[in-house]
Amino acid sequence: MKTKMFASMLVIALAAALVGGATMALFTDQDTNEGNVFTAGTVDIEAGETSIIVGADNMAPGDTVTGSFVVTNVGTLELRYDVSALGSGDLFAGATPAVVEALGDDQNVVLAPGASATVTFTVHLPLGADNSYQGAAGLVDFTIAAEQTANNP
Amino acid sequence: MRSKLILGLAVIIIVASVGAGVTLAIFTDQDYNSENIFSAGTVDIAADRNLGDPIPGPMFYTTVEQGTVPDGGDALNPTGVWWPGRTEYRNLDVRNMGSLQVRINRVSAEITSINGADPQPPLSESFAANMHVKIYVAGHPQTKILYEGSLANLLTIQDCIHKPVIAPFTNLWPPMVQLVYEVTMLPQAGNDLQGIVPIVSFSVYAEQTKNNP
Numbered sequence: 001m002k003t004k005m006f007a008s009m010l011v012i013a014l015a016a017a018l019v020g021g022a023t024m025a026l027f028t029d030q031d032t033n034e035g036n037v038f039t040a041g042t043v044d045i046e047a048g049e050t051s052i053i054v055g056a057d058n059m060a061p062g063d064t065v066t067g068s069f070v071v072t073n074v075g076t077l078e079l080r081y082d083v084s085a086l087g088s089g090d091l092f093a094g095a096t097p098a099v100v101e102a103l104g105d106d107q108n109v110v111l112a113p114g115a116s117a118t119v120t121f122t123v124h125l126p127l128g129a130d131n132s133y134q135g136a137a138g139l140v141d142f143t144i145a146a147e148q149t150a151n152n153p
Numbered sequence: 154m155r156s157k158l159i160l161g162l163a164v165i166i167i168v169a170s171v172g173a174g175v176t177l178a179i180f181t182d183q184d185y186n187s188e189n190i191f192s193a194g195t196v197d198i199a200a201d202r203n204l205g206d207p208i209p210g211p212m213f214y215t216t217v218e219q220g221t222v223p224d225g226g227d228a229l230n231p232t233g234v235w236w237p238g239r240t241e242y243r244n245l246d247v248r249n250m251g252s253l254q255v256r257i258n259r260v261s262a263e264i265t266s267i268n269g270a271d272p273q274p275p276l277s278e279s280f281a282a283n284m285h286v287k288i289y290v291a292g293h294p295q296t297k298i299l300y301e302g303s304l305a306n307l308l309t310i311q312d313c314i315h316k317p318v319i320a321p322f323t324n325l326w327p328p329m330v331q332l333v334y335e336v337t338m339l340p341q342a343g344n345d346l347q348g349i350v351p352i353v354s355f356s357v358y359a360e361q362t363k364n365n366p
Contacts, residue, residue: 026365027193027253031200032356033245034265038284039215040338041234042348076234076348151238151340 044075045111045146053123059091059098062127066103068120071144073111080110081146083119091138096128100140110149119144197251198319198359203244203331205229212243212334212355237283237342243334244291247357248327249319256316257330259358260288260300262307267351280351281305283342290317291331299332310358318362332357 053067073079083106091098103120111117123140125133201208207225213232214220220228232241249255264272264281272280284304290297299313320328334355338346 026360027196027251028358028360029196029198029251029255030356030358031198031247032354033200033202033212034354035211035219036213036353036355037211037215037219037350038213038232038280038336038338038353039234039350040342040346040348041236044347077236148236150236 041077041148042075043077043079043146043148044073045079045081045144046072046074047119047142047144048072056123059123059125061125061129061133064122064124066120066122068118069142070116070118071111072116073113073146076113078110078112078149079146080108080149081144082107082109084143084145085121085140086143087123087138087140089138090136091125091133092140093138094132096126096130096133098123098125098129098138111146194253194321194361195251196253196255196359196361197249198255198257198357199248199250199327200357201246201248203246212245213241213336213353215350235338237338238340240335240337243336245332245334245355245357246329247319247332247359248329249322249359250327252321252323254318254321254362255359256318256362257299257313257332257357258316258360259310259312260307261310261356261358262286262304263354263356264304264308265352265354267349269350272351276345276349277351278305279343279345280349281308283339283346285337285339287333287335287337289333289335290315291333294333294335304336304353319359 048070050067050069053065055063055065056067059065071081083102085100085102087098087100092100101122101124103122106119109117119142121140121142202210202212206220206228207222210220210222210225210228214228214230215232215234217228217231220231222228230243235241247257264277266272267277267280281304285302286304286307287294287301288299289301290299297315297317299315299317300307300311301314302311317330319330322328
């Protein structure tokens with residue numbers, strides 16, 4: 001009888017504590033390191049104007065003309081670039097089209113931020129070009145594809 | 154009959170005494186043990202960068218100017234810009250300035266701004282998803298890791314895997330534990346992150362160890 005009474009009192013006490021909002025607490029603290037700046041770099045390459053190509057406006061079969069343009073790394077990361085060329089128009093079509101070819105390195109060229117390099121190229125009209133190419137014109141588009149060199153073997 | 158008589162007399166005497174204003178007294182005394190002092194302990198931590206930089210200041214900063222403390226000397230460890238695949242390490246000294254032994258139990262981070270404005274998705278989400286954070290006790294990169302995962306997960310408070318304990322501050326120098334924050338911009342981070350300038354806060358939390366299994 002005495003045990004039952006004690007148990008009942010304990011239950012009542014616990015219930016009262018819960019109703020009264022009794023909570024467990026611990027001492028805690030926190031501190032913060034603020035203002036951490038993570039500036040992401042940029043890969044940004046810029047191609048300048050193509051230099052005047054002497055004879056490009058009056059090519060004869062067998063002619064080779066040379067031109068160049070400057071590429072500059074205007075980003076904040078070191079980069080490497082590849083150059084590719086695509087000719088369009090009558091001069092670059094048909095059986096014996098004109099051929100564009102880069103001189104020197106045009107693949108995997110590394111440029112530091114702010115640095116520039118010159119891309120030199122030739123356009124050659126094969127000697128076998130027939131009369132169908134007389135007066136033909138064409139355009140060449142150069143694509144410079146760049147990527148970061150860091151962590152990029 | 155005799156008992157009844159004695160009881161009656163006693164009642165008469167008591168009533169007479171009260172009526173006449175006679176008081177009853179007993180000898181008493183009391184003493185005090187006063188001014189007992191109960192000082193509650195303190196849980197108080199201070200987290201500061203290290204690697205020789207003046208404090209306070211951020212662990213990670215791009216330029217010297219961003220990391221320099223006014224009247225504290227130049228910052229020494231600018232990261233420069235970040236790129237996919239880059240990892241940098243910085244130290245955070247967590248000192249116990251309180252009188253109770255503590256354990257570091259939780260960590261978190263907050264992106265406070267991007268490009269000078271409030272962080273907004275999807276850019277903030279992309280940044281958080283592509284930054285990997287590993288926090289460990291200096292010298293124990295494999296065994297005492299507090300957190301390892303994305304910055305995105307760390308934006309909500311995370312319970313530490315390892316919970317380093319720091320003794321109370323009782324002598325000249327506060328006891329400390331040195332944490333390493335290893336941060337990586339993941340290789341798959343995309344061009345949407347090019348040139349962004351996010352600012353991040355890193356928080357550490359401590360709790361008492363006593364009565365706290």
